[in-house]
Amino acid sequence: MAVVDIRKLSKTYQLGSVQVPALQEVDLQIEPGQFVAVMGPSGSGKSTLLNLLGCLDRPTSGRYYLGGEDVSRLDDDRLSLIRGKRIGFIFQSYNLIGQLNVVENIQLPMFYQGFSEQASAEHAEQLAVTVGLADRLKHRPSELSGGQQQRVAIARALANDPVIILADEPTGNLDSASGAEILAILGRLHTAGKTLIIVTHDTEIAARAQRIVQLLDGQVEEELDNRD
Amino acid sequence: MFLFRLKHIIRLGVKSLWMHRLRSTLTTLGIVFGVCSVIAMLAIGEGASREAQDAIVQLGSTNLIIETVKPPEEKTDTGNRQGMKEYGLTYDDAESIRNTIPDAQVVVPIREIDQKARYLTRPEVAIKIIGTIPWYTEISPIRVIRGRFLSSVDLQYRLAVCVIDDHIARKLFAFDDPLGLDVKIHGSYYRVVGIVSKARHSEMTGAFGTIPAPVSQSGVVGNVYIPLTTARCRFPELDYRFSGGNRSAEKVELQKITVKVDSSEQVLPLRDILDALLARLHKKQDYNIVVPLELLRQAARTRRIFSIVLGSIAAISLLVGGIGIMNIMLATVSERTREIGIRRALGARKRDIIVQFLSETLLLTLAGGVIGIILGSLIPSLVTYFGNMPTVITSASLVLAFGISAAVGITFGLYPAYRAANMDPIESLRHE
Numbered sequence: 001m002a003v004v005d006i007r008k009l010s011k012t013y014q015l016g017s018v019q020v021p022a023l024q025e026v027d028l029q030i031e032p033g034q035f036v037a038v039m040g041p042s043g044s045g046k047s048t049l050l051n052l053l054g055c056l057d058r059p060t061s062g063r064y065y066l067g068g069e070d071v072s073r074l075d076d077d078r079l080s081l082i083r084g085k086r087i088g089f090i091f092q093s094y095n096l097i098g099q100l101n102v103v104e105n106i107q108l109p110m111f112y113q114g115f116s117e118q119a120s121a122e123h124a125e126q127l128a129v130t131v132g133l134a135d136r137l138k139h140r141p142s143e144l145s146g147g148q149q150q151r152v153a154i155a156r157a158l159a160n161d162p163v164i165i166l167a168d169e170p171t172g173n174l175d176s177a178s179g180a181e182i183l184a185i186l187g188r189l190h191t192a193g194k195t196l197i198i199v200t201h202d203t204e205i206a207a208r209a210q211r212i213v214q215l216l217d218g219q220v221e222e223e224l225d226n227r228d
Numbered sequence: 229m230f231l232f233r234l235k236h237i238i239r240l241g242v243k244s245l246w247m248h249r250l251r252s253t254l255t256t257l258g259i260v261f262g263v264c265s266v267i268a269m270l271a272i273g274e275g276a277s278r279e280a281q282d283a284i285v286q287l288g289s290t291n292l293i294i295e296t297v298k299p300p301e302e303k304t305d306t307g308n309r310q311g312m313k314e315y316g317l318t319y320d321d322a323e324s325i326r327n328t329i330p331d332a333q334v335v336v337p338i339r340e341i342d343q344k345a346r347y348l349t350r351p352e353v354a355i356k357i358i359g360t361i362p363w364y365t366e367i368s369p370i371r372v373i374r375g376r377f378l379s380s381v382d383l384q385y386r387l388a389v390c391v392i393d394d395h396i397a398r399k400l401f402a403f404d405d406p407l408g409l410d411v412k413i414h415g416s417y418y419r420v421v422g423i424v425s426k427a428r429h430s431e432m433t434g435a436f437g438t439i440p441a442p443v444s445q446s447g448v449v450g451n452v453y454i455p456l457t458t459a460r461c462r463f464p465e466l467d468y469r470f471s472g473g474n475r476s477a478e479k480v481e482l483q484k485i486t487v488k489v490d491s492s493e494q495v496l497p498l499r500d501i502l503d504a505l506l507a508r509l510h511k512k513q514d515y516n517i518v519v520p521l522e523l524l525r526q527a528a529r530t531r532r533i534f535s536i537v538l539g540s541i542a543a544i545s546l547l548v549g550g551i552g553i554m555n556i557m558l559a560t561v562s563e564r565t566r567e568i569g570i571r572r573a574l575g576a577r578k579r580d581i582i583v584q585f586l587s588e589t590l591l592l593t594l595a596g597g598v599i600g601i602i603l604g605s606l607i608p609s610l611v612t613y614f615g616n617m618p619t620v621i622t623s624a625s626l627v628l629a630f631g632i633s634a635a636v637g638i639t640f641g642l643y644p645a646y647r648a649a650n651m652d653p654i655e656s657l658r659h660e
C-alpha cells in the first residue's frame with residue numbers, strides 16, 4: 001500500500017481579490033522506501049506540494065492519505081502530532097536553533113513527543129555519530145560549516161523514525177563537495193529503506209532518485225521512472 | 229519527562245534573557261519597584277496594626293482616661309502675679325464619678341510625681357511615683373511577678389510601702405533581691421512589697437530585630453507605685469516654680485483618673501456623661517478625656533491613607549512594568565519567528581509554544597519579584613530608622629509579593645505567547 005496517496009489535491013492562495021492556484025488536482029502515490037525527486041521551474045508549486053505532504057498546510061480541496069490515514073482535514077494539534085511523529089523535514093537553509101548545540105537540536109523532535117531527557121540525548125548522540133558529527137556534539141550551529149549543519153538537520157529529521165522524509169532543496173545552499181556528502185547520506189537512508197521525497201534543481205540528486213515528478217504551473221507535467 | 233521540559237524551557241529562557249541582559253534588566257524595573265512598594269506598604273501597615281494592638285493593650289479598650297491639662301493662661305493680668313494657680317482633677321472628681329455613674333465599673337485616681345530614688349549609697353535614679361489604689365491593676369496591663377501589689381490595708385493606714393517595676397529592680401538593686409528592702413525617696417523610706425512588669429501584647433520585630441521600647445524623656449527609669457493616701461500626705465500638691473524672678477505656684481491634686489467600663493460599646497456614651505459631669509464641676513477646661521478606642525480608630529484612618537498612597541504607587545508600577553514586559557516579549561516573539569516556525573515543523577503544538585513564551589515572561593517577572601523582595605525588605609527598616617514608624621515584614625507579604633509578580637507575568641505574557649502560537653508555521657519558516 002502506498003505510504004503517500006494524494007487524490008486531486010489542490011491549493012489555491014487568495015491574494016486580495018486574486019486567486020493564485022499553486023497546485024491543481026495533483027494525483028500522486030508513493031510506495032514505502034521510494035526515493036522521489038520533485039522538479040520543475042520556479043513557481044511551479046514544488047514547495048507548496050511539500051508543505052502539504054508535510055502537514056504544515058491544509059489543501060483547498062482533495063485528499064491526502066498518509067500511511068492510510070486521511071490527514072487532509074485534521075485540526076492543528078493532530079497535524080502537529082503527525083509532523084512530530086511521522087514526518088522528517090530537511091530545509092534548504094538548515095533551520096537549526098542557534099541557542100542549542102548539536103545534540104540539543106537533534107533532541108528537539110523527541111522533546112515534543114515526551115521522551116525522557118536521557119533517552120533522547122542518547123539517541124541524539126547516536127544519530128549525530130551516524131551523520132559523521134561524533135566530534136561536534138556540543139558545538140553550536142554557528143560553529144559548524146553549512147554541510148555539517150545540514151547533517152545535523154538530517155539527524156534531527158530522523159529523530160522520531162518518521163514514515164517519510166521531506167527535503168526542500170537540501171543542497172541548494174551548499175558547495176558541490178558538501179552537496180555530494182549530503183547526497184551520499186541521503187543515498188544511504190534510501191538504501192536503509194527510508195521513503196524520501198526531495199524537491200531539487202540538482203540533476204545529480206535527480207539521477208539518484210527512482211522517480212522524478214515534474215511539476216509545471218501546479219500540475220504534474222510528466223513522471224519519469226528512473227528504476228533500472 | 230515533565231522535568232525535562234521544564235529544564236529545557238527554563239534553560240532556553242535564561243539563555244535568551246541573558247542574551248539581552250540590559251534589555252531584560254530594564255524591563256524588570258517596573259516589577260521591582262512595584263514589588264518594593266507592596267512589601268513596604270504591607271510592612272508599614274502590619275507595623276502600625278501591631279502598634280495599635282499594643283497601644284490598646286497598654287491603654288485598655290474599655291478604659292477612659294481623664295487627664296489634667298494646664299488651662300490656657302488668662303491674658304488679662306500676666307503682670308507680676310504671684311498667686312497660686314489651682315487646676316486639674318481632684319479627689320472630689322473621682323468621688324463624684326464613683327458615686328454618680330453606675331456604669332463606671334472601676335474608677336482609679338492617679339497621682340504622678342517625678343522623683344529620684346536611692347538604695348543605700350548607690351547612685352540615684354530618676355523615677356516616676358504613681359500614687360494610686362489597689363484597683364490600678366484592673367486598668368493597667370501590669371503583671372505582678374514577685375510579691376504583691378498595693379493592698380487596701382496599705383491604703384487605709386498610709387503605709388510607706390511601694391511596688392516597683394522590673395526596670396527599677398534591675399537598675400537600683402542590681403543583683404540584690406528588692407523584696408523587703410527599703411528605697412529612699414524624698415527623704416523617706418519605702419519598703420518594697422512587690423515587683424511588676426508591663427505586659428506587652430506582642431513582640432514587635434522589624435526586619436532586623438526587635439524594635440526598642442520607646443525611651444521616655446528626662447531619663448526616667450520606671451515607675452514606683454505607692455498608696456495614694458501615702459502620696460497625698462508625703463508629697464505636697466503645691467509645686468513652686470521660679471521664672472524670671474517671679475515665683476509662681478501650681479496646685480494639682482490628681483494627674484489622671486482612669487475609668488473602666490464593662491464593654492467597649494459603653495465607652496463612647498460614657499465619655500459624654502463624664503464630659504457633662506466634669507463640665508459642671510470645673511469652671512475651666514483643665515481636663516481632657518482620652519478614649520483609647522478612638523485613638524485606635526484614628527490610627528487606622530492614617531494607616532489607610534498610607535496604604536492607599538503606597539498601593540497606588542504599587543499598582544501603577546506594576547501596570548507600567550507589566551506593559552513594558554509585554555512590549556519586550558512581543559519584540560522577542562517577532563525576533564524569534566523563525567525559531568517558532570522550526571519548532572512547529574518539528575511537532576510543537578500551539579500550547580507548547582504558549583508554555584515556552586509564558587515561562588520566559590514568568591522568569592522575567594519572578595526575577596524582578598525576587599529583586600523587588602530583597603530591596604523591598606530593606607525599605608521598611610529605613611522607614612523605621614528615619615520615619616520612626618514600626619514596620620513588620622510577614623512571610624505572608626513575601627509570598628504575596630511573589631504571587632503578584634507571577635500574576636503580572638501571566639497577565640502580560642499571555643498575549644505575546646498567544647501571538648507566537650498562532651503564527652502560521654510556513655510563514656514563520658520563510659521569515660528572515
Ligand SMILES: Nc1ncnc2c1ncn2[C@@H]1O[C@H](COP(=O)(O)OP(=O)(O)OP(=O)(O)O)[C@@H](O)[C@H]1O
Nearest residue numbers: 013014015020022041042043044045046047048049
Ligand atoms: N503564501 C502565498 N500566498 C500567495 N501565493 C503563494 C504563497 N505561497 C506560494 N504562492 C504562489 O504559489 C505558486 C507556487 O509557489 P511555490 O513556492 O510552491 O513554488 P516553487 O515551485 O517552490 O518555486 P521555487 O522553485 O522558486 O521555490 C507561486 O506562484 C507562488 O507565487
Ligand SMILES: [Mg+2]
Nearest residue numbers: 046047048168
Ligand atoms: Mg520552493
